[in-house]
Amino acid sequence: MNTKFEAYLFDLNGTIIDDMHFHARAWHDILTNDLKSDISYEDTVLQMYGKNQELLERVFGKGHFSQQTMDEVSMEKERRYQAAFKPHLKLIDGLDVFLEKAHHAGIKMAIGSAAITFNIDFILDNLNLRKYFPVVVSADDVSTSKPDPETFTKGAELLGVQASKCLVFEDAPKGVEAAKNAGMQALALTTLHTPDEFHITDNIIRFVRNYEGLALL
Template sequence: MQAFIFDMDGTMVDNMMVHHRAWQLKLKELGLDLTLEEVKERCHGKNEEIIERLFPNRFTPEERYQVSFEKEEQYRAVFKNELRLIDGLKAFLDKAKAANIPLGIGSAAPAENVDFVLDNLGIRHYFSSVVHSGLVDKGKPDPEVFEKVAKELGVSLDKSLVFEDSPTGAKTSVNAGCQTIILTTTHDKTEFEAFSNIKLFLNDYQNLTIEYVKSLF
């Protein structure tokens, strides 16, 4: 195993319900009234792609960016007081660094949200590569984000392990040729039955060891 690549939202911080609420409020302002379950099913990937998918040809690229910016401002305002790492993650990152395993982040989140998490929690120094939505042309499940992380880390994707939390993320890792560990913060195990590349489901990172992870492969 050459490297660990982490998704961020729902994988490093348990924030997806806050994102869903922020999307629900913003979409209602735009005239689309969705339940939280509908938001969960339909709002995944890069923000601008979500907006175009839900409102085909309604907004210019500049307007899609503005809608995305406003939604993310709402998210950060709500989540700031709740921001914390998923239990056990910091200890696991320490173990990975001690074992000289390169670490990267491949996130569909915009730069502002990635900075919000990494800098407020003081964990940027763990990661040798951080790729957010602003650095890729295609959002998940296109594998571009993981390909960029692997290139920056100097590792092969087929020898990298991805940590994800969503079916879209699992599909991204399939497309990238990676094995995956899933955090069940947002989605139930039953939603991943189509994916053969999943090695383990976790509620959190507590008691997870590097030796055990390596034994799965």
């Protein structure tokens, strides 16, 4: 089967599973009830990109928390998210078929996510996705998170595929920006953001709500 791209790089949350509202609720609970911020739910959603530590520093300022406190807050947030989301854990509609088609066609695939390994393992192991994703780049593997391109350039390097031959699957504007910075095109999932919220669109080949009926690209 002839396809334009040799590799697919998938973000995780909101792209493989539709869980971003669960992350947002967990963060908003932590930020307002535990840490006593007056941030709104809508503003919490806008801050949800990059590493957990970076989110805390954007909301409270650098130096407000010790590294140990930020690590503890981060893990508590992930525990609350996982407990709430696990009963709803499933792939975004149509992705099971799409992944199997890509795998059968020999398209290389990787995860490129700002999530910590703890969360990536939770998804890949519970949904038995390891065979599709031999390469995983997490927040723990990069020095600078999205919109910096490192997550995706490292994924492409580990797969042995040129950036121009990689297609990024993303649900976040900052993720699409990271793809552009890596010299890659993107397919955007509208699980949390509407198309008008993507301020960079010239590298987006398509907006989709899910993977139902999606042909290989």
